Each structure stands twice: as C-alpha cells, then as structure tokens.
Amino acid sequence: MRYIEPHGHMVSRTTDDYQDMALAGCAAICEPAFWAGFDRSSADGFYDYFCQLTEHEPKRAAKFGIPHFCWLCINPKESEDTKLAEEVISLIPQFLDKPTVLGIGEIGLNKNSRNELKVLELHVEVAAKHNQLILVHTPHLEDKLKGTKLILDVLKNDKRIQPERVIIDHVEEHTIQLVLDAGFWAGMTLYPESKCTPARAIDMLEVYGNERIWMNSACDWGMSVPLAVPRTALEMKKRGHTAELIDKVIYQNPLQFLQQTPRFKLL
Amino acid sequence: MTRQQILDLYFMDARARLIDLAAFMDRVERADGEDDFRMSAFREALKELEKGNPDRAKRVLLSFSDPSSEPIERAPGKGAIGAYPHTK
Ligand SMILES: [Zn+2]
Numbered sequence: 001m002r003y004i005e006p007h008g009h010m011v012s013r014t015t016d017d018y019q020d021m022a023l024a025g026c027a028a029i030c031e032p033a034f035w036a037g038f039d040r041s042s043a044d045g046f047y048d049y050f051c052q053l054t055e056h057e058p059k060r061a062a063k064f065g066i067p068h069f070c071w072l073c074i075n076p077k078e079s080e081d082t083k084l085a086e087e088v089i090s091l092i093p094q095f096l097d098k099p100t101v102l103g104i105g106e107i108g109l110n111k112n113s114r115n116e117l118k119v120l121e122l123h124v125e126v127a128a129k130h131n132q133l134i135l136v137h138t139p140h141l142e143d144k145l146k147g148t149k150l151i152l153d154v155l156k157n158d159k160r161i162q163p164e165r166v167i168i169d170h171v172e173e174h175t176i177q178l179v180l181d182a183g184f185w186a187g188m189t190l191y192p193e194s195k196c197t198p199a200r201a202i203d204m205l206e207v208y209g210n211e212r213i214w215m216n217s218a219c220d221w222g223m224s225v226p227l228a229v230p231r232t233a234l235e236m237k238k239r240g241h242t243a244e245l246i247d248k249v250i251y252q253n254p255l256q257f258l259q260q261t262p263r264f265k266l267l
Numbered sequence: 268m269t270r271q272q273i274l275d276l277y278f279m280d281a282r283a284r285l286i287d288l289a290a291f292m293d294r295v296e297r298a299d300g301e302d303d304f305r306m307s308a309f310r311e312a313l314k315e316l317e318k319g320n321p322d323r324a325k326r327v328l329l330s331f332s333d334p335s336s337e338p339i340e341r342a343p344g345k346g347a348i349g350a351y352p353h354t355k
Contacts, residue, residue, distance in 0.1 A: 035345075080342045111342035112333075141347035145332040174328040199277065200324065238276060240268050 001025040003229050003250035006258070007106075007135070007169060007187060007216035009034045010057055010068065011049075017219070017226040022064040024230040027251065027266055029061055030258065031070045032106035032135050035077040037221050043087035046074060050091065054098040067267055069258075071105030071135050072096075079110070079119035089122050096130055102261050103127065105135025106169060109147040112139060120154055128160040133261050135187075136168045138175065140194060148175040152182055165260055169216070170195055176208050185257050189218040190228035198232035202239055205249060214254045308350035 002025045010018070010031050021029070031053060040046055053070040061068035072095055074088040095101055107123040109116045127134045136155075139147035151168065155161050163183035171179055171186045172195065179186045188204060189195045196204075201215055217228035225231065229250055236246050258264040268276070295302055308331055315326040333351045 077345050110345060111347075112338050113342040114338045114340060116342065117338050139347065141349045142331050142333050142351040143347050145329065146335060149336065150338060172328055173322070173325040174332065203324070240272075 001230060001233060001250075002027050002247070003233065004214075004254040004258070005029045005217060005226075005229055006167075006214050006254045007032060007189065007218045008226065009218070009220035010061065011052060012221035013219060013226060015060070015064075018061060018064040018066065021226055022066055024227055026066055026230075028067045028069065028258075028264070030102060030254075031057060031068065032137070033071060033073045033075060034106065034220060035075040039078055043084065043091060046088045047091055050095050054095055054101060058100050065267070067100075067265070069100045069102045069264060071102050071133075073104050073107045073123055074119065075106065076108050076110040076116050076120070076137060076139075079116040080113060082115050082118055085115075085119040086122065089119075089126060092126055093130065096132065099263060102258065102263055103133030103135065105133075106137035107134065108137035108151055109139050110137075110143070112143055112147045112150060117150060117154070120151065124154060124158055124161065128158060133258075134161070134166040136166060138168060138170045140170075144170070144172065145174055148178060152178060152184075155184070156182060164212075167214070167257060170218070171204075172196055173200070173204065176204055180208060180212060185212045185214070188213065188215045190215060190225070190232055191218065191223070192225060193223050198228070198235040201232055202236055202241075205236075210245065210249055210253070212253075212257075213249070214257065215250060304352040305348065305350045308353075 005021060005026055008029050008031055010029060033049065033053060050072055053072065058068040072092050074085050079085050104123050104127040107120055109120060136151055138144050138151065148168070155166060167185040167187050168179045169187035170189045176186050188201045190198055190201055205213065215229050215232055217224060217226055219226040233246050233250050295306060312327045312330045315323055315330060320326060331350050
C-alpha cells in the first residue's frame with residue numbers, strides 16, 4: 001500500500017508515529033499550520049512556528065524517508081484578535097519561497113464570527129496575490145454547516161480563486177455536496193470521536209463519488225489516529241473496493257491536487 | 268456488497284452502539300437534576316432514524332446544526348458543544 005497523508009500536525013506527534021506511518025506506506029505528509037492548544041502570545045511565536053514547519057519538521061520526517069510539506073496561516077481559532085492576525089499574516093510572504101511550502105492553510109472559520117471572517121478574507125487575499133493553493137478548515141459540530149456556507153461564499157465571491165486549487169477539509173454528510181457542487185476539492189477527516197469514521201467516509205465515497213476528494217487523519221495533539229488513512233484503506237478492501245480505487249483515493253487524488261504546486265515532489 | 272454482506276460486516280458494531288445509546292439515555296435520566304438543549308436536540312435527532320429517508324446521517328447532522336446564516340459578533344470561546352440551542 002502507498003498513501004499520502006495530506007493533513008497531519010506532526011509537530012505534535014512522536015517519532016514512533018513517523019515510524020508507523022513509514023511502515024504503513026506513507027509517501028508524503030502535509031502539515032497545515034494549526035492552533036497549538038493554547039494561544040501564542042505574540043507574532044514572534046508564529047515566526048518560530050513557521051520556522052519549525054519549514055525547516056525543522058522536514059528534517060525530522062526525512063529520518064523516516066518521508067517528504068514533509070506544510071501550509072502556513074494563523075488558525076481560525078486565533079483569529080478573534082485581528083491585530084495579532086494581521087501581524088502574523090504579514091510574516092507569511094517571506095516564507096512562501098521555502099521549498100516545502102504548499103500554500104495557505106488551514107484557514108477558515110471556527111465559531112463563525114465577524115473577526116474570523118475578516119481574517120479569512122485577509123488570508124484569501126495573500127493566497128490570491130501570491131497564486132497559492134488553499135486548504136480550508138471548516139468549523140466543528142453544530143458550527144460546521146453555517147461555517148461551510150460562509151466560507152464558500154467568500155471563496156466564490158473572489159473571482160481570482162480557482163475552485164480546483166482549493167480543498168475544503170473536514171466535510172461530513174451535510175456539507176460534502178455543497179463543496180463538490182461548487183467545484184472545490186473535499187477532504188474527509190477520520191477522527192475517532194468527532195468528524196468522520198472510516199465506515200462513514202467510505203459511505204460518502206460510494207454516494208458522492210471519488211473525484212476531487214481525499215481522506216486524512218488530521219492527527220494532532222488531541223484524540224486522533226495517525227494511521228487513520230491506511231486503516232480506512234483496509235476497511236475499503238473489506239467493503240469490496242478494488243486496489244485501483246483504493247490507490248486512487250489515498251494516493252492518486254491527493255497527488256493530483258497537490259501537484260498543482262511544483263513544490264510538491266515525491267522521492 | 269449485498270445487503271447480507273453489509274449486515275455481516277456492520278451489524279454487531281451497530282448493535283453495540285445502539286445499546287450504548289440506550290444505556291446513555293438511561294444514565295442521563297437516572298441522574299438528578301435537569302437536562303438541557305443538548306438532550307432535546309438528541310431526542311429530535313433520534314426521530315430522523317425512523318423516518319425511512321435514505322440520508323439519515325445527513326439529516327441527523329442537520330438537526331444538530333446552527334440554522335442561522337449571519338456571522339456572530341464575537342466568538343464566545345473556541346469550542347463547539349455538539350448541538351444548537353434552538354430556544355436561545
Ligand atoms: Zn488540522
């Protein structure tokens with residue numbers, strides 16, 4: 001089996017996780033910028049984090065033979081403070097030329113507030129200006145439907161944004177159709193408690209098709225499973241899906257999206 | 268897969284989850300005090316299971332969702348609760 005982990009917060013994971021992922025056939029890991037679990041106190045904290053994502057973490061992954069890429073932003077969970085967000089966003093362009101930066105992400109909304117929306121628009125502006133791919137985080141639980149709709153409105157209203165260069169992550173049964181119908185890519189996040197189980201992710205593939213869709217573990221410092229993608233591949237096999245289809249969903253599809261930036265290169 | 272094969276693969280898991288749901292509701296009702304909008308939302312969502320629609324998962328998710336469309340003035344915190352207080 002070969003697969004791409006298109007969304008993993010590896011700075012929060014151990015070397016054992018890297019080893020397990022390498023053994024399971026992980027061909028690349030992409031790490032979106034994320035909330036640390038606590039609020040960083042200044043833009044300097046983000047500068048250090050962006051250095052960690054662009055310099056240190058690729059070296060750690062390389063020890064296990066896995067290419068590591070990243071996305072940069074200030075996470076929507078820290079977007080209520082727009083002054084801090086503006087400072088952080090102004091740091092991003094100097095990192096965009098780093099060899100493993102894929103684009104802007106994971107941006108989006110968390111509680112669907114006006115300030116979060118404003119910061120989302122600032123990020124979209126940076127992405128459009130620098131012709132970057134975009135990875136979008138959609139809100140959790142009761143906030144997801146409304147947030148997804150608000151995010152789609154922002155993206156659709158900006159004529160510079162090409163939907164095929166944007167992935168909207170953490171879709172579930174009530175948001176996937178909205179995302180695919182608007183021409184965007186959809187990411188399904190396999191979480192043990194919230195978001196989506198392997199069985200439901202496979203249901204969505206069967207109902208909504210396997211084009212413009214990927215699966216990820218979004219493993220981070222919370223309850224999450226770094227091997228969620230290969231485990232779901234195994235469940236696809238149990239469900240009678242062919243090796244070709246499994247390879248398409250867990251390898252070819254993310255490859256197709258990510259190769260839209262020349263930065264994404266497999267070993 | 269045939270319907271029989273799907274049952275073979277998932278019935279035991281679904282049965283266990285259903286018993287967990289039943290035990291959860293018993294546990295809540297055994298405990299002292301009042302429940303809140305989460306339990307009302309839970310009971311509303313349960314109704315979706317018996318309606319016979321082919322998209323029950325979507326309908327359950329919709330029933331737990333914030334139905335409004337305007338951004339809120341200020342984020343009250345970072346977390347989500349899992350249900351929307353329709354009466355607020
Ligand atoms: Zn994430």
